[in-house]
Amino acid sequence: MAITMKEAAGARSWIARPNCSFTPTLRRGVIALILAASLIVSTGFLLAGAWLVLPFAGLELLVLFIALRAIDRQAADYESIQLDDDSLIVSTHQSSVSFRQRFHAGWARVSLEAADGPDPLLYVRSHGHTARVGRLLTADERRLLFSDLSRHLARPH
């Protein structure tokens, strides 16, 4: 997990993403290597009369493909908080589902529940609406984000 903070033209944003060291080039290379090797081997045995190797290789590659797709989907997850003079926008993208909530910057309040526990919960609230943030962060990072957000929200808008 990693959180980055950006500041430009009076607006601030915090973006959290899961750590992902599997670059697209590496991913393509690995898939191509395993696919090519499996196909060469199973085609060779197919030609030798052992055609039952091919369906097993296909099944295994399918499982590998599904696993890599699951990783792809996790890698695309993010959570962002944008704060400017007027608004605080919480955007989340998890397992291909996006969600966005807008709060008035002057009224939004941030709270940290079970702050000393192993799994503190970070919320943004305003006018009866609540957004839970920090799902991609560790407990320590949530505490840091809480103090950072509280400090910026406390400033006059």
Next chain:
Amino acid sequence: MNTASHALDHHDGHHPTGLLRWLTTTNHKDIGTMYLTFSLLMFFVGGAMILGVRAELFQPGLQLMKPEFFNQLIGVHALVMIFAALMPAATGFANWMIPLMIGAPDMALPRLNNWGFWLLPPAALLLTMPFFLALFGIGDGAVATGWTLYAPLSVQGGIGVDFAIFSIHILGISSIMGSINIIATILNMRAPGMTLMKMPLFCWGWLVTAVLLIITLPVLAGGVTMLLTDRHFGTHFFNAAGGGDPILFQHLFWFFGHPEVYILLLPVWGLMPHVLSTFTRKPVYGHDAQVYSFIAIGVLGLIVWAHHFLTSGLPIPALLYFMYSTMSISLPLAVLFFCWIATMWRGAMSFETPMLFALGFIVLFGIAGLTGLVLADVAADAQYHHSYFVVAHFHYALFAGGIMGVMTGVYYWLPKWTGHMYSEKLGKLHFWLTVISFNFTFMPQFFLGLAGMPRRIPDYALQFAEFNAISTVGAFALGLSQLIFAYNVWRCVKGGDKATDRVWEGTAGLEWELSSPPPHHSWETQPVIKTS
């Protein structure tokens, strides 16, 4: 962020306890512990089987068992030791150590990890169940074809063959799940700054292993399924009378079977440089050269399979190809040996138990390599094939190279896992008893093979009696000395002197930055690798 700044908080209170914890756990450390415990248990099961075999071979003539039962013990011993003891031990290491070494909070696919482990107990049960069914008059016992399941013998065998086929399928699925998980974890979850060429060699060894498993396991699965259809559905894949080819089964089996040797050994080869570096207080020599050697061995391992059946009537060009390609594996392997020795060269060496096992591994595994070269020679192999020379050779590879390598890893990492030091005195006693009794067991088998004693026979000519008696005494000493290992591990898990976080003086690597034992959820704060 500094790697040392990791928060050492324990979050032990929010996961199930008791049996439910072990059934449902997705934590890599719990699953690693289960793999290692299962492996130790099956090591003793497989060991007990072969002690039965050695007891029978103590004297010429049939004393204790019928030849059919003798054959079953030999076949199931091999399958248990390879698939249920050695492979799970290496997977246990992977589960415990890869996330700690690369700075990942867990494996990439934790549920798959749980399923992968829980497939193992039913598979082991399937493999051994025919022994017990035979006691109730069901079937004629376990698989009696040897672990190679060669057709047409296996086509004609009893229900033990079917049980073995299904067991191999389940074990294969478990291995595939483990491999996919390890590939995904290593490639996707390395800490920022840890490029592939900065990755610890243990992870590299496992990455090549996982790729090898993915490429070769479908071939074994296809082969044993064809065997099953030949047995029950009227096909003739391996029946010469029906237009099939029994040699095809040997190609299918050994296309998996030979890389399997590297599958068992690559994780150990990856572990050795860490141990040698720690106890010589020097950096690993030739990290990149060892990585390239692992890859070269993996690639060459895929194209040399037929040296296991050079005497089965292959054409001359094929014999020459498989002889030379097999011999060429000694080149990258020599690079590994060179790097291991160069790591120790002029180092401030100390001889704690893991280092003793590492040194024992290098010497004894060297004997396996040299005798392997002899077996690769087509002309010489005609004499040695199917003799006790082969049995001795592959036990020097798989016991001295595999199991002693696993013991190196256990002694090296056990204080990190448990937070306690084991008894160094018992560890050293275990090492010396193991090395001496191992050589008493298997060195005479080289001479038995050279003198012409075939493998897999319950009775033998009188001329082989002395060496067989020595081998049997050695085997019982070897088996009993492993009880010291089990006791030492158990004692360490229960308590003992507190281990420091770095455990050993010369350690290097992310895993040693964590507490001993590491927190249930490790690397909650992402470490960053800085270029020095």
